[in-house]
Amino acid sequence: MEMAGVAGTEAWLPYATTVASCAVGMVFFLLYFYSPHWGVRGVPGPPALPVVGHLPLLAWYGPDVFCLLAKKYGPIFRFHLGRQPLVIVADPELCREVGVRQFKSIPNRSLPAPIAGSPLHQKGLFFTRDERWSAMRNTIISLYQPSHLAGLVPTMQRCIERSADAIPAAAAVHQEHGDVDFSDLSLKLATDVIGQTAFGVDFGLTASGRGGEAAEFIREHVHSTTSLKMDLSAPLSVALGLVAPALQGPARRLLRRVPGTADWRVARTNERLRARVDEIVAARGRDRSRGRDGEGKRRDFLSAVLDARGRSAALRELLTPDHVSALTYEHLLAGSATTAFTLSSTVYLVAGHPEVEAKLLAEVDGFGPRGAVPTADDLQHRFPYLDQASKDSATIIKEAMRFYTVSPLISRVTSQQVELGGYTLPKGTWLWMAPGVLARDAASFRDPGAFRPERFDPACEEQRRRHPCAHIPFGVGPRACVGQRFALQEVKLSMVHLYQRFVFRRSPRMESPPELQFGIVLHFKNGIKLVAIERRVG
Numbered sequence: 425m426e427m428a429g430v431a432g433t434e435a436w437l438p439y440a441t442t443v444a445s446c447a448v449g450m451v452f453f454l455l456y457f458y459s460p461h462w463g464v465r466g467v468p469g470p471p472a473l474p475v476v477g478h479l480p481l482l483a484w485y486g487p488d489v490f491c492l493l494a495k496k497y498g499p500i501f502r503f504h505l506g507r508q509p510l511v512i513v514a515d516p517e518l519c520r521e522v523g524v525r526q527f528k529s530i531p532n533r534s535l536p537a538p539i540a541g542s543p544l545h546q547k548g549l550f551f552t553r554d555e556r557w558s559a560m561r562n563t564i565i566s567l568y569q570p571s572h573l574a575g576l577v578p579t580m581q582r583c584i585e586r587s588a589d590a591i592p593a594a595a596a597v598h599q600e601h602g603d604v605d606f607s608d609l610s611l612k613l614a615t616d617v618i619g620q621t622a623f624g625v626d627f628g629l630t631a632s633g634r635g636g637e638a639a640e641f642i643r644e645h646v647h648s649t650t651s652l653k654m655d656l657s658a659p660l661s662v663a664l665g666l667v668a669p670a671l672q673g674p675a676r677r678l679l680r681r682v683p684g685t686a687d688w689r690v691a692r693t694n695e696r697l698r699a700r701v702d703e704i705v706a707a708r709g710r711d712r713s714r715g716r717d718g719e720g721k722r723r724d725f726l727s728a729v730l731d732a733r734g735r736s737a738a739l740r741e742l743l744t745p746d747h748v749s750a751l752t753y754e755h756l757l758a759g760s761a762t763t764a765f766t767l768s769s770t771v772y773l774v775a776g777h778p779e780v781e782a783k784l785l786a787e788v789d790g791f792g793p794r795g796a797v798p799t800a801d802d803l804q805h806r807f808p809y810l811d812q813a814s815k816d817s818a819t820i821i822k823e824a825m826r827f828y829t830v831s832p833l834i835s836r837v838t839s840q841q842v843e844l845g846g847y848t849l850p851k852g853t854w855l856w857m858a859p860g861v862l863a864r865d866a867a868s869f870r871d872p873g874a875f876r877p878e879r880f881d882p883a884c885e886e887q888r889r890r891h892p893c894a895h896i897p898f899g900v901g902p903r904a905c906v907g908q909r910f911a912l913q914e915v916k917l918s919m920v921h922l923y924q925r926f927v928f929r930r931s932p933r934m935e936s937p938p939e940l941q942f943g944i945v946l947h948f949k950n951g952i953k954l955v956a957i958e959r960r961v962g
């Protein structure tokens with residue numbers, strides 16, 4: 425009997441071992457999978473699906489999902505980007521807490537899966553952390569000061585005039601209806617501006633008959649940027665990174681060797697892009713050492729960073745060649761799609777509001793004859809309707825940026841435990857501010873679905889009552905956008921020149937309202953199509 429019992433036990437042993445191993449594996453998997461959730465489980469949010477979390481909600485509702493969730497769950501709620509819970513903050517006072525008051529505990533950005541594999545993206549200012557970030561920011565901040573930006577007006581203006589000259593030709597491409605693909609035009613314009621101001625290179629995208637090498641570089645850049653998606657339509661390794669970050673690195677290393685996969689294409693594009701940026705940086709370094717750089721004359725970002733590098737051993741250590749390439753490339757990444765989106769949404773909104781257009785035209789014509797170029801000072805003071813509210817803010821532009829917030833979420837991560845909105849959030853919590861939700865809050869913006877630049881008039885009651893952090897398209901606190909003044913100067917200068925020469929009408933061949941797509945920033949899925957009407961002189 426005893427023998428039979430032992431034999432029976434032996435027969436079950438392999439099954440029992442397998443079941444036990446599976447159970448242990450399962451427990452480890454669940455611990456791994458739910459550990460980020462555990463620390464923030466007290467924060468309200470909708471039930472999350474296993475593995476994909478709330479990604480299906482994002483796919484279904486688009487960026488509007490965050491407004492819907494804020495309505496249901498309040499100003500601080502959970503949203504699971506796959507495995508990773510985000511604690512979303514959708515209240516002006518709480519954003520001030522995150523961005524300003526508790527900055528010491530929340531100084532860095534979390535690294536989203538799409539960026540995790542790309543050193544070119546990681547070594548810029550955006551994703552560097554702590555002391556390295558503050559040393560880098562302090563080094564380059566002078567390049568964004570008003571005195572330096574004022575000197576960039578002529579360079580910006582040249583690119584703007586060239587883009588405006590290209591409008592009739594762009595319309596002629598569609599002979600039967602004359603639509604201009606304004607998103608494309610704005611992206612080319614913004615990219616040319618960055619080419620000149622960051623790299624000291626004329627990409628010539630808006631010049632007729634030009635293209636070639638530069639166009640190829642930009643095509644690769646656009647491809648690299650648009651593949652940075654935040655949903656499951658991203659390359660496989662990125663999608664995997666959203667649900668199981670530990671597998672992202674190995675999957676990417678494997679898939680980038682498999683021709684034809686999206687990972688392979690992204691890796692090749694990033695390598696080529698990297699090589700081109702390095703080439704530009706190295707060529708400039710060589711020119712400088714041979715004294716062929718027009719010493720002291722160049723105002724572009726790359727020259728200034730290379731100058732800084734030459735100033736001390738500490739700066740050389742801080743600004744390694746990798747960081748110089750990344751900082752320079754970052755301009756293209758951070759400054760082209762965002763500025764282009766802002767310019768095209770502003771012109772699109774003005775085109776649909778004749779009363780706004782009339783006031784704008786009166787202001788532009790009142791400035792001077794067609795072709796008169798404003799100085800940086802004029803841009804600050806002579807365009808109260810375009811730029812009504814002093815300092816860095818612009819009224820039509822401000823309202824357009826509220827209406828279409830290009831960066832609806834701003835990522836941060838806690839470096840230590842914080843108390844926020846009645847919740848205790850552990851170190852490592854991904855805490856994201858939601859300017860896109862703030863911008864649609866009727867408590868701060870009466871009738872938020874209406875385009876009304878006057879709501880930002882400093883004399884207006886709504887503006888006076890509004891919380892200072894209710895409108896934060898450029899972020900808030902020490903980590904706010906370093907390129908804000910640069911971007912606004914470019915958009916204002918473009919608006920003045922464009923409206924000196926044209927008025928625009930919405931094309932009936934475009935969907936209304938325009939469909940939006942959420943990558944690392946927002947963009948118009950099918951572009952903005954406008955009809956440009958040349959204004960008569962006199």
Ligand code: HEM
Pocket residue numbers: 523549550551561754755758759760762763766830831834835897898899900901902903904905906907908910911
């Ligand atoms: C309309 C155009 C733009 C918008 C809406 C925009 C928006 C933003 C936002 C929301 C942030 C995050 C701020 C935060 O975390 O609080 C940011 C950061 C940043 N932006 Fe912009 N941006 C624009 C144009 C530019 C331009 C033209 C440049 C460069 C020339 C630029 C370079 C950067 C950099 C380097 C950072 C990271 C700053 C840091 O971490 O210290 N941006 N931007």
